Amino acid sequence: MTYTPRKPSALSRTPWWLVAIGLLFVVGLWAITADAGYAQIFRALSGGVTTTIWVTVIAFSGATVLGLCIALARTAPNRVLREIATFYVEIIRGIPLLVFLFYVAFVGAPWVVGAVNTLLTPLIAAGWLEPLTVRNFDFVWRAILALTICYSAFIAEIFRAGIESVDKGQIEAARALGLSRWHCFRFIVFPQALRTILPPLANDFVSMIKDSALVSALGVQDITQLGKVLSSSSFKFFETYNVVAFLYLTMTISLSLLVRLLERYLRQERR
Template sequence: MRYGEFLEIVPDQPFKVRSLQDNNTATQLLKSGRITAAVLPPELAGDLPLIWEKTYLPPADKTAATIAFVGGVLFVLLGVVGAITTTHPLVVFANFFVDTIRGIPMLVIILYVGLPLAGALKSASNGYLDLQMMTRGIIAIAIGYSAYMAEIFRAGIEAIPKGQIEAARTMGLREWHVARFIVVPQAIAIVLPALGNEFIAMLKDTSLVSILSVRDLTQRMREFQAQSFLAFEPFNSAALVYVLLTLIAASGIKALDRVVNKSRGHAED
Protein backbone atom coordinates (compact mmCIF):
# COMPACT_ATOMS: atom_id res chain seq x y z
CA MET A 1 0.00 0.00 0.00
CA ARG A 2 1.15 3.55 -0.67
CA TYR A 3 0.01 6.76 0.92
CA GLY A 4 -0.22 10.10 -0.88
CA GLU A 5 1.40 12.79 1.28
CA PHE A 6 0.84 16.55 1.04
CA LEU A 7 2.95 19.24 2.69
CA GLU A 8 -0.11 21.33 3.52
CA ILE A 9 -0.98 19.07 6.47
CA VAL A 10 -1.69 21.24 9.49
CA PRO A 11 0.02 20.01 12.68
CA ASP A 12 -2.07 18.73 15.58
CA GLN A 13 -5.03 17.93 13.35
CA PRO A 14 -6.50 14.41 13.19
CA PHE A 15 -4.73 12.23 10.64
CA LYS A 16 -7.61 11.11 8.41
CA VAL A 17 -6.90 8.13 6.17
CA ARG A 18 -9.29 6.58 3.66
CA SER A 19 -8.96 3.54 1.42
CA LEU A 20 -9.77 4.37 -2.20
CA GLN A 21 -9.67 2.61 -5.55
CA ASP A 22 -9.36 5.65 -7.84
CA ASN A 23 -6.53 8.18 -8.17
CA ASN A 24 -8.78 11.07 -9.21
CA THR A 25 -11.08 10.65 -6.23
CA ALA A 26 -8.10 10.43 -3.90
CA THR A 27 -6.59 13.61 -5.36
CA GLN A 28 -9.84 15.56 -5.01
CA LEU A 29 -10.38 14.50 -1.40
CA LEU A 30 -6.79 15.26 -0.49
CA LYS A 31 -6.88 18.73 -2.04
CA SER A 32 -10.20 19.52 -0.39
CA GLY A 33 -8.75 18.70 3.01
CA ARG A 34 -11.40 16.10 3.81
CA ILE A 35 -8.71 13.46 4.27
CA THR A 36 -5.04 13.60 5.19
CA ALA A 37 -3.85 10.50 3.33
CA ALA A 38 -5.21 7.93 0.91
CA VAL A 39 -4.58 4.21 0.75
CA LEU A 40 -4.32 3.10 -2.88
CA PRO A 41 -3.78 -0.29 -4.55
CA PRO A 42 -0.10 -0.76 -5.51
CA GLU A 43 -0.85 -0.72 -9.24
CA LEU A 44 -2.44 2.75 -8.95
CA ALA A 45 0.08 4.33 -6.61
CA GLY A 46 2.55 5.40 -9.28
CA ASP A 47 5.59 7.19 -7.88
CA LEU A 48 4.02 8.23 -4.57
CA PRO A 49 6.35 7.66 -1.61
CA LEU A 50 6.18 4.21 -0.05
CA ILE A 51 5.45 4.36 3.68
CA TRP A 52 4.15 0.89 4.49
CA GLU A 53 3.74 -2.24 2.43
CA LYS A 54 2.23 -5.55 3.48
CA THR A 55 1.37 -8.70 1.59
CA TYR A 56 -0.72 -11.53 3.00
CA LEU A 57 1.73 -14.13 1.76
CA PRO A 58 5.17 -13.52 0.21
CA PRO A 59 5.54 -14.70 -3.41
CA ALA A 60 7.48 -17.79 -2.32
CA ASP A 61 4.75 -18.79 0.12
CA LYS A 62 2.02 -18.08 -2.45
CA THR A 63 3.77 -20.55 -4.71
CA ALA A 64 3.98 -23.03 -1.85
CA ALA A 65 0.28 -22.60 -1.08
CA THR A 66 -0.56 -23.19 -4.75
CA ILE A 67 1.62 -26.29 -4.73
CA ALA A 68 -0.18 -27.46 -1.59
CA PHE A 69 -3.56 -27.05 -3.30
CA VAL A 70 -2.43 -28.84 -6.45
CA GLY A 71 -0.73 -31.51 -4.36
CA GLY A 72 -3.91 -32.04 -2.35
CA VAL A 73 -5.89 -32.56 -5.56
CA LEU A 74 -3.26 -35.01 -6.82
CA PHE A 75 -3.34 -36.90 -3.53
CA VAL A 76 -7.13 -37.16 -3.84
CA LEU A 77 -6.85 -38.48 -7.39
CA LEU A 78 -4.16 -40.91 -6.32
CA GLY A 79 -6.31 -42.17 -3.48
CA VAL A 80 -9.31 -42.56 -5.77
CA VAL A 81 -7.25 -44.54 -8.29
CA GLY A 82 -5.97 -46.80 -5.56
CA ALA A 83 -9.45 -47.32 -4.18
CA ILE A 84 -11.24 -48.22 -7.43
CA THR A 85 -8.62 -50.34 -9.16
CA THR A 86 -6.34 -53.19 -8.23
CA THR A 87 -4.14 -53.10 -11.33
CA HIS A 88 -2.68 -49.59 -11.25
CA PRO A 89 1.05 -49.57 -10.37
CA LEU A 90 0.49 -46.96 -7.67
CA VAL A 91 -2.34 -48.81 -5.96
CA VAL A 92 -0.15 -50.02 -3.10
CA PHE A 93 1.17 -46.54 -2.37
CA ALA A 94 -2.30 -45.00 -2.72
CA ASN A 95 -3.85 -47.42 -0.24
CA PHE A 96 -0.93 -46.98 2.14
CA PHE A 97 -1.23 -43.19 1.96
CA VAL A 98 -4.98 -43.14 2.57
CA ASP A 99 -4.89 -45.64 5.43
CA THR A 100 -1.90 -43.99 7.09
CA ILE A 101 -3.11 -40.40 6.90
CA ARG A 102 -6.61 -41.32 8.08
CA GLY A 103 -5.06 -42.99 11.12
CA ILE A 104 -3.09 -39.91 12.23
CA PRO A 105 -4.83 -37.09 14.16
CA MET A 106 -4.90 -33.78 12.31
CA LEU A 107 -3.03 -32.05 15.13
CA VAL A 108 -0.15 -34.52 14.78
CA ILE A 109 -0.05 -34.00 11.00
CA ILE A 110 0.11 -30.23 11.48
CA LEU A 111 2.91 -30.52 14.02
CA TYR A 112 4.85 -33.00 11.88
CA VAL A 113 4.58 -30.96 8.67
CA GLY A 114 5.00 -27.62 10.41
CA LEU A 115 8.08 -28.42 12.49
CA PRO A 116 10.37 -31.37 11.64
CA LEU A 117 9.38 -31.83 7.98
CA ALA A 118 9.53 -28.10 7.18
CA GLY A 119 12.87 -27.87 8.98
CA ALA A 120 14.24 -30.78 6.98
CA LEU A 121 13.13 -29.17 3.71
CA LYS A 122 14.76 -25.91 4.72
CA SER A 123 18.04 -27.65 5.49
CA ALA A 124 17.94 -29.72 2.29
CA SER A 125 17.32 -26.62 0.14
CA ASN A 126 19.96 -24.50 1.91
CA GLY A 127 17.29 -22.16 3.27
CA TYR A 128 15.41 -21.65 -0.01
CA LEU A 129 12.27 -23.49 1.15
CA ASP A 130 11.79 -21.50 4.34
CA LEU A 131 8.01 -21.48 4.51
CA GLN A 132 5.90 -19.34 6.77
CA MET A 133 3.97 -21.11 9.49
CA MET A 134 0.68 -20.35 7.78
CA THR A 135 1.86 -22.04 4.59
CA ARG A 136 2.99 -25.05 6.59
CA GLY A 137 -0.45 -25.27 8.15
CA ILE A 138 -2.13 -25.06 4.74
CA ILE A 139 0.05 -27.87 3.41
CA ALA A 140 -0.66 -30.04 6.47
CA ILE A 141 -4.42 -29.59 6.20
CA ALA A 142 -4.29 -30.30 2.45
CA ILE A 143 -2.45 -33.56 3.09
CA GLY A 144 -4.72 -34.58 5.96
CA TYR A 145 -8.02 -34.00 4.23
CA SER A 146 -6.95 -35.38 0.85
CA ALA A 147 -7.17 -38.89 2.30
CA TYR A 148 -10.75 -38.35 3.48
CA MET A 149 -11.70 -36.76 0.16
CA ALA A 150 -10.29 -39.76 -1.70
CA GLU A 151 -12.50 -42.15 0.25
CA ILE A 152 -15.55 -39.97 -0.35
CA PHE A 153 -14.96 -39.88 -4.11
CA ARG A 154 -14.30 -43.63 -4.13
CA ALA A 155 -17.68 -44.25 -2.52
CA GLY A 156 -19.37 -41.91 -4.99
CA ILE A 157 -17.81 -43.62 -8.00
CA GLU A 158 -18.67 -47.09 -6.73
CA ALA A 159 -22.30 -45.99 -6.23
CA ILE A 160 -22.72 -45.48 -9.98
CA PRO A 161 -24.34 -48.54 -11.59
CA LYS A 162 -21.76 -50.57 -13.48
CA GLY A 163 -24.23 -51.11 -16.29
CA GLN A 164 -24.05 -47.45 -17.30
CA ILE A 165 -20.29 -47.58 -17.66
CA GLU A 166 -20.40 -50.85 -19.58
CA ALA A 167 -23.11 -49.49 -21.89
CA ALA A 168 -21.03 -46.40 -22.61
CA ARG A 169 -18.02 -48.53 -23.47
CA THR A 170 -20.19 -50.70 -25.70
CA MET A 171 -21.25 -47.58 -27.61
CA GLY A 172 -17.59 -46.87 -28.35
CA LEU A 173 -16.94 -44.04 -25.89
CA ARG A 174 -13.37 -43.59 -24.77
CA GLU A 175 -12.48 -43.86 -21.08
CA TRP A 176 -12.06 -40.08 -20.86
CA HIS A 177 -15.54 -39.52 -22.31
CA VAL A 178 -17.02 -42.13 -19.98
CA ALA A 179 -15.49 -40.35 -17.00
CA ARG A 180 -16.45 -36.88 -18.21
CA PHE A 181 -20.05 -37.46 -19.27
CA ILE A 182 -21.18 -40.36 -17.08
CA VAL A 183 -19.01 -40.98 -14.03
CA VAL A 184 -17.97 -37.50 -12.87
CA PRO A 185 -21.37 -35.69 -13.09
CA GLN A 186 -23.15 -38.43 -11.14
CA ALA A 187 -20.32 -38.88 -8.65
CA ILE A 188 -20.26 -35.16 -7.83
CA ALA A 189 -24.00 -35.14 -7.17
CA ILE A 190 -23.64 -38.19 -4.91
CA VAL A 191 -20.66 -36.99 -2.87
CA LEU A 192 -21.59 -33.31 -2.59
CA PRO A 193 -23.27 -33.61 0.85
CA ALA A 194 -20.32 -35.57 2.23
CA LEU A 195 -17.87 -33.08 0.72
CA GLY A 196 -19.84 -30.30 2.37
CA ASN A 197 -19.48 -31.96 5.75
CA GLU A 198 -15.74 -32.38 5.20
CA PHE A 199 -15.43 -28.72 4.19
CA ILE A 200 -17.14 -27.61 7.39
CA ALA A 201 -14.93 -29.94 9.43
CA MET A 202 -11.85 -28.58 7.67
CA LEU A 203 -13.02 -25.02 8.35
CA LYS A 204 -13.15 -25.78 12.05
CA ASP A 205 -9.87 -27.69 11.99
CA THR A 206 -8.09 -24.58 10.73
CA SER A 207 -8.11 -23.52 14.38
CA LEU A 208 -5.46 -26.19 14.98
CA VAL A 209 -2.84 -24.21 13.04
CA SER A 210 -2.69 -21.88 16.04
CA ILE A 211 -0.40 -24.52 17.57
CA LEU A 212 2.20 -23.24 15.06
CA SER A 213 1.67 -19.66 16.33
CA VAL A 214 -0.24 -18.74 13.18
CA ARG A 215 -2.27 -15.65 14.01
CA ASP A 216 -5.61 -17.02 12.98
CA LEU A 217 -8.87 -16.42 14.82
CA THR A 218 -8.03 -18.86 17.61
CA GLN A 219 -4.54 -17.49 18.15
CA ARG A 220 -5.78 -13.90 18.24
CA MET A 221 -8.45 -14.93 20.72
CA ARG A 222 -5.79 -16.44 22.97
CA GLU A 223 -3.64 -13.32 22.69
CA PHE A 224 -6.56 -11.07 23.56
CA GLN A 225 -7.52 -13.29 26.48
CA ALA A 226 -3.95 -13.14 27.81
CA GLN A 227 -3.90 -9.34 27.56
CA SER A 228 -7.38 -8.64 28.93
CA PHE A 229 -7.58 -11.43 31.55
CA LEU A 230 -11.21 -11.92 30.56
CA ALA A 231 -12.43 -15.42 31.31
CA PHE A 232 -15.27 -16.10 28.87
CA GLU A 233 -15.71 -13.17 26.48
CA PRO A 234 -12.82 -13.98 24.07
CA PHE A 235 -13.81 -17.64 23.85
CA ASN A 236 -17.48 -16.77 23.37
CA SER A 237 -16.59 -14.33 20.58
CA ALA A 238 -14.38 -16.85 18.78
CA ALA A 239 -17.02 -19.56 19.11
CA LEU A 240 -19.66 -17.20 17.70
CA VAL A 241 -17.48 -16.37 14.69
CA TYR A 242 -16.89 -20.07 13.98
CA VAL A 243 -20.62 -20.77 14.28
CA LEU A 244 -21.41 -17.98 11.82
CA LEU A 245 -18.77 -19.23 9.37
CA THR A 246 -20.07 -22.79 9.52
CA LEU A 247 -23.69 -21.66 9.13
CA ILE A 248 -22.78 -19.61 6.07
CA ALA A 249 -20.81 -22.52 4.62
CA ALA A 250 -23.64 -24.96 5.33
CA SER A 251 -26.18 -22.66 3.67
CA GLY A 252 -23.99 -22.33 0.59
CA ILE A 253 -23.49 -26.09 0.38
CA LYS A 254 -27.23 -26.74 0.69
CA ALA A 255 -27.95 -24.21 -2.06
CA LEU A 256 -25.34 -25.82 -4.31
CA ASP A 257 -26.77 -29.26 -3.56
CA ARG A 258 -30.25 -28.10 -4.57
CA VAL A 259 -28.91 -26.69 -7.84
CA VAL A 260 -27.01 -29.89 -8.64
CA ASN A 261 -29.98 -32.12 -7.81
CA LYS A 262 -32.28 -29.91 -9.86
CA SER A 263 -29.96 -30.11 -12.85
CA ARG A 264 -29.64 -33.86 -12.36
CA GLY A 265 -33.42 -34.22 -12.28
CA HIS A 266 -33.79 -32.29 -15.55
CA ALA A 267 -31.09 -34.45 -17.13
CA GLU A 268 -32.88 -37.65 -16.08
CA ASP A 269 -36.18 -36.34 -17.49
Protein backbone atom coordinates (compact mmCIF):
# COMPACT_ATOMS: atom_id res chain seq x y z
CA MET A 1 0.00 0.00 0.00
CA THR A 2 1.53 3.30 -1.08
CA TYR A 3 1.17 6.46 0.90
CA THR A 4 0.00 9.49 -1.05
CA PRO A 5 0.74 12.74 0.74
CA ARG A 6 -2.22 15.05 1.05
CA LYS A 7 -1.99 18.37 -0.67
CA PRO A 8 -2.17 21.30 1.71
CA SER A 9 -5.51 23.02 1.62
CA ALA A 10 -5.94 26.57 0.43
CA LEU A 11 -6.67 27.61 4.01
CA SER A 12 -3.38 26.20 5.32
CA ARG A 13 -1.44 27.98 2.57
CA THR A 14 -3.06 31.33 3.28
CA PRO A 15 -0.51 33.86 4.59
CA TRP A 16 -2.36 35.16 7.64
CA TRP A 17 0.05 38.07 8.03
CA LEU A 18 -1.02 39.27 4.58
CA VAL A 19 -4.69 38.90 5.49
CA ALA A 20 -4.10 40.95 8.66
CA ILE A 21 -2.32 43.64 6.66
CA GLY A 22 -5.17 43.66 4.14
CA LEU A 23 -7.72 44.13 6.91
CA LEU A 24 -5.62 46.91 8.41
CA PHE A 25 -5.48 48.62 5.01
CA VAL A 26 -9.26 48.33 4.59
CA VAL A 27 -9.85 49.82 8.06
CA GLY A 28 -7.48 52.70 7.32
CA LEU A 29 -9.07 53.37 3.94
CA TRP A 30 -12.55 53.26 5.46
CA ALA A 31 -11.54 55.74 8.17
CA ILE A 32 -10.11 58.15 5.59
CA THR A 33 -13.19 58.01 3.38
CA ALA A 34 -15.83 57.94 6.12
CA ASP A 35 -14.39 60.39 8.64
CA ALA A 36 -14.23 64.04 7.59
CA GLY A 37 -11.31 64.74 9.93
CA TYR A 38 -9.20 61.92 8.55
CA ALA A 39 -10.14 62.90 4.99
CA GLN A 40 -8.97 66.47 5.59
CA ILE A 41 -5.66 65.27 7.05
CA PHE A 42 -5.17 62.88 4.13
CA ARG A 43 -5.68 65.67 1.60
CA ALA A 44 -3.21 67.87 3.48
CA LEU A 45 -0.55 65.12 3.54
CA SER A 46 -1.08 63.81 0.01
CA GLY A 47 1.20 66.50 -1.41
CA GLY A 48 4.06 65.10 0.64
CA VAL A 49 3.73 61.72 -1.08
CA THR A 50 4.98 63.22 -4.35
CA THR A 51 7.97 64.78 -2.59
CA THR A 52 8.80 61.54 -0.77
CA ILE A 53 8.65 59.44 -3.94
CA TRP A 54 10.57 62.02 -5.99
CA VAL A 55 13.37 62.35 -3.43
CA THR A 56 13.59 58.56 -3.08
CA VAL A 57 13.68 57.83 -6.82
CA ILE A 58 16.31 60.49 -7.60
CA ALA A 59 18.51 59.57 -4.62
CA PHE A 60 18.24 55.83 -5.23
CA SER A 61 19.07 56.20 -8.93
CA GLY A 62 22.18 58.21 -8.07
CA ALA A 63 23.14 55.80 -5.28
CA THR A 64 22.81 52.82 -7.65
CA VAL A 65 25.11 54.34 -10.27
CA LEU A 66 27.64 55.50 -7.67
CA GLY A 67 27.44 52.17 -5.84
CA LEU A 68 28.14 50.24 -9.03
CA CYS A 69 31.23 52.36 -9.71
CA ILE A 70 32.48 51.79 -6.15
CA ALA A 71 31.82 48.05 -6.40
CA LEU A 72 33.81 47.88 -9.63
CA ALA A 73 36.64 49.73 -7.89
CA ARG A 74 36.48 47.30 -4.95
CA THR A 75 36.81 44.30 -7.30
CA ALA A 76 39.42 45.92 -9.56
CA PRO A 77 42.90 44.38 -9.85
CA ASN A 78 44.44 47.77 -9.02
CA ARG A 79 45.17 47.85 -5.28
CA VAL A 80 44.98 51.65 -5.06
CA LEU A 81 41.41 51.63 -6.38
CA ARG A 82 40.46 48.82 -4.00
CA GLU A 83 41.88 50.63 -0.98
CA ILE A 84 40.18 53.94 -1.85
CA ALA A 85 36.82 52.25 -2.46
CA THR A 86 37.07 50.23 0.75
CA PHE A 87 37.95 53.37 2.71
CA TYR A 88 34.88 55.13 1.26
CA VAL A 89 32.54 52.25 2.11
CA GLU A 90 33.77 51.82 5.66
CA ILE A 91 33.66 55.55 6.46
CA ILE A 92 30.22 56.18 4.99
CA ARG A 93 28.66 53.07 6.57
CA GLY A 94 30.03 54.06 9.97
CA ILE A 95 28.19 57.41 10.10
CA PRO A 96 24.49 57.48 11.12
CA LEU A 97 22.25 58.68 8.32
CA LEU A 98 20.82 61.61 10.30
CA VAL A 99 24.30 62.83 11.25
CA PHE A 100 25.44 62.51 7.64
CA LEU A 101 22.34 64.40 6.51
CA PHE A 102 23.21 67.34 8.78
CA TYR A 103 26.85 67.17 7.75
CA VAL A 104 26.05 67.41 4.04
CA ALA A 105 23.40 70.08 4.56
CA PHE A 106 25.38 72.43 6.79
CA VAL A 107 29.03 71.56 6.11
CA GLY A 108 29.17 69.97 2.67
CA ALA A 109 26.82 72.40 0.93
CA PRO A 110 28.81 75.56 1.86
CA TRP A 111 32.01 73.78 0.84
CA VAL A 112 30.55 72.83 -2.56
CA VAL A 113 29.35 76.39 -3.15
CA GLY A 114 32.77 77.76 -2.23
CA ALA A 115 34.52 75.27 -4.54
CA VAL A 116 32.23 76.15 -7.46
CA ASN A 117 32.81 79.87 -6.91
CA THR A 118 36.56 79.25 -6.89
CA LEU A 119 36.40 77.39 -10.19
CA LEU A 120 34.24 80.10 -11.76
CA THR A 121 36.34 83.00 -10.43
CA PRO A 122 37.38 84.27 -13.92
CA LEU A 123 33.78 84.34 -15.12
CA ILE A 124 32.57 85.99 -11.91
CA ALA A 125 35.35 88.59 -12.07
CA ALA A 126 34.44 89.38 -15.67
CA GLY A 127 30.84 89.96 -14.63
CA TRP A 128 29.46 87.14 -16.72
CA LEU A 129 28.18 85.18 -13.73
CA GLU A 130 26.93 86.02 -10.27
CA PRO A 131 28.65 84.22 -7.38
CA LEU A 132 26.63 81.39 -5.92
CA THR A 133 25.38 81.53 -2.35
CA VAL A 134 24.46 78.76 0.03
CA ARG A 135 20.81 79.69 -0.46
CA ASN A 136 21.10 78.65 -4.10
CA PHE A 137 21.67 75.08 -2.88
CA ASP A 138 18.11 73.99 -2.08
CA PHE A 139 17.57 71.79 0.98
CA VAL A 140 15.80 69.20 -1.15
CA TRP A 141 18.94 68.69 -3.22
CA ARG A 142 21.07 68.62 -0.09
CA ALA A 143 18.88 65.81 1.24
CA ILE A 144 19.07 63.96 -2.09
CA LEU A 145 22.87 64.29 -2.11
CA ALA A 146 23.13 62.96 1.45
CA LEU A 147 20.87 59.96 0.71
CA THR A 148 22.76 59.24 -2.51
CA ILE A 149 26.19 59.20 -0.86
CA CYS A 150 25.05 57.28 2.23
CA TYR A 151 23.15 54.54 0.38
CA SER A 152 25.84 54.18 -2.31
CA ALA A 153 28.10 52.54 0.28
CA PHE A 154 25.50 49.87 1.09
CA ILE A 155 24.56 49.33 -2.55
CA ALA A 156 28.24 48.97 -3.44
CA GLU A 157 28.45 45.97 -1.12
CA ILE A 158 25.38 44.44 -2.77
CA PHE A 159 26.96 44.82 -6.22
CA ARG A 160 30.30 43.49 -4.96
CA ALA A 161 28.66 40.38 -3.48
CA GLY A 162 26.80 39.77 -6.74
CA ILE A 163 29.93 40.19 -8.86
CA GLU A 164 32.00 37.90 -6.64
CA SER A 165 29.26 35.24 -6.70
CA VAL A 166 30.02 34.54 -10.38
CA ASP A 167 32.38 31.61 -10.80
CA LYS A 168 35.90 32.79 -11.64
CA GLY A 169 36.29 29.91 -14.08
CA GLN A 170 33.75 31.54 -16.38
CA ILE A 171 35.64 34.81 -16.28
CA GLU A 172 38.93 33.08 -17.05
CA ALA A 173 37.30 31.20 -19.93
CA ALA A 174 35.89 34.43 -21.36
CA ARG A 175 39.28 36.12 -21.11
CA ALA A 176 40.90 33.11 -22.79
CA LEU A 177 38.47 33.49 -25.70
CA GLY A 178 39.71 37.03 -26.22
CA LEU A 179 36.95 39.07 -24.54
CA SER A 180 38.01 42.38 -23.05
CA ARG A 181 37.39 43.17 -19.39
CA TRP A 182 34.40 45.34 -20.33
CA HIS A 183 32.82 42.70 -22.59
CA CYS A 184 33.51 40.04 -19.99
CA PHE A 185 31.68 42.11 -17.38
CA ARG A 186 28.85 43.05 -19.73
CA PHE A 187 28.08 39.63 -21.22
CA ILE A 188 29.30 37.15 -18.57
CA VAL A 189 29.47 38.65 -15.08
CA PHE A 190 26.68 41.23 -14.89
CA PRO A 191 23.78 39.12 -16.32
CA GLN A 192 24.49 36.38 -13.75
CA ALA A 193 25.18 38.77 -10.88
CA LEU A 194 21.93 40.62 -11.59
CA ARG A 195 19.86 37.71 -10.28
CA THR A 196 21.69 37.89 -6.97
CA ILE A 197 21.66 41.69 -6.84
CA LEU A 198 18.03 42.51 -7.64
CA PRO A 199 16.22 41.30 -4.46
CA PRO A 200 18.51 43.07 -1.91
CA LEU A 201 18.64 46.12 -4.18
CA ALA A 202 14.85 46.30 -4.18
CA ASN A 203 14.85 45.91 -0.39
CA ASP A 204 17.22 48.88 -0.15
CA PHE A 205 14.74 50.93 -2.18
CA VAL A 206 12.03 50.10 0.35
CA SER A 207 14.39 51.09 3.17
CA MET A 208 15.16 54.40 1.49
CA ILE A 209 11.46 55.26 1.37
CA LYS A 210 11.37 54.92 5.15
CA ASP A 211 14.69 56.69 5.69
CA SER A 212 13.55 59.56 3.49
CA ALA A 213 11.43 60.63 6.47
CA LEU A 214 14.67 61.94 7.99
CA VAL A 215 14.79 64.73 5.40
CA SER A 216 11.99 66.38 7.38
CA ALA A 217 14.74 67.43 9.81
CA LEU A 218 15.88 69.85 7.08
CA GLY A 219 12.38 71.20 6.55
CA VAL A 220 11.77 69.34 3.29
CA GLN A 221 8.01 69.16 2.75
CA ASP A 222 7.65 65.40 2.69
CA ILE A 223 4.96 63.34 4.43
CA THR A 224 6.63 63.47 7.83
CA GLN A 225 7.28 67.22 7.74
CA LEU A 226 3.71 68.01 6.64
CA GLY A 227 2.39 65.73 9.37
CA LYS A 228 4.57 67.45 11.95
CA VAL A 229 3.34 70.91 10.93
CA LEU A 230 -0.30 69.83 10.73
CA SER A 231 -0.33 68.04 14.09
CA SER A 232 1.36 70.95 15.88
CA SER A 233 -1.18 73.42 14.52
CA SER A 234 -4.33 71.31 14.97
CA PHE A 235 -3.23 69.21 17.99
CA LYS A 236 -4.64 66.13 16.20
CA PHE A 237 -1.53 64.06 16.82
CA PHE A 238 -3.30 60.70 16.93
CA GLU A 239 -5.20 61.17 13.68
CA THR A 240 -2.33 62.83 11.83
CA TYR A 241 0.30 60.21 12.60
CA ASN A 242 -2.19 57.44 11.89
CA VAL A 243 -2.47 58.84 8.35
CA VAL A 244 1.32 59.30 8.11
CA ALA A 245 1.86 55.66 9.11
CA PHE A 246 -0.87 54.54 6.70
CA LEU A 247 0.78 56.33 3.76
CA TYR A 248 4.23 54.91 4.50
CA LEU A 249 2.85 51.41 5.06
CA THR A 250 0.93 51.54 1.79
CA MET A 251 4.10 52.37 -0.14
CA THR A 252 6.51 50.05 1.65
CA ILE A 253 4.25 46.99 1.88
CA SER A 254 3.25 47.29 -1.78
CA LEU A 255 6.90 47.39 -2.78
CA SER A 256 7.78 44.55 -0.38
CA LEU A 257 5.15 42.33 -2.02
CA LEU A 258 6.62 43.16 -5.43
CA VAL A 259 10.06 42.20 -4.12
CA ARG A 260 8.68 38.83 -2.93
CA LEU A 261 7.20 38.21 -6.39
CA LEU A 262 10.54 39.14 -7.95
CA GLU A 263 12.42 36.72 -5.68
CA ARG A 264 9.96 33.92 -6.50
CA TYR A 265 10.33 34.60 -10.21
CA LEU A 266 14.14 34.54 -10.01
CA ARG A 267 14.07 31.25 -8.06
CA GLN A 268 11.92 29.69 -10.79
CA GLU A 269 14.28 31.01 -13.46
CA ARG A 270 17.26 29.36 -11.76
CA ARG A 271 15.48 26.03 -11.84
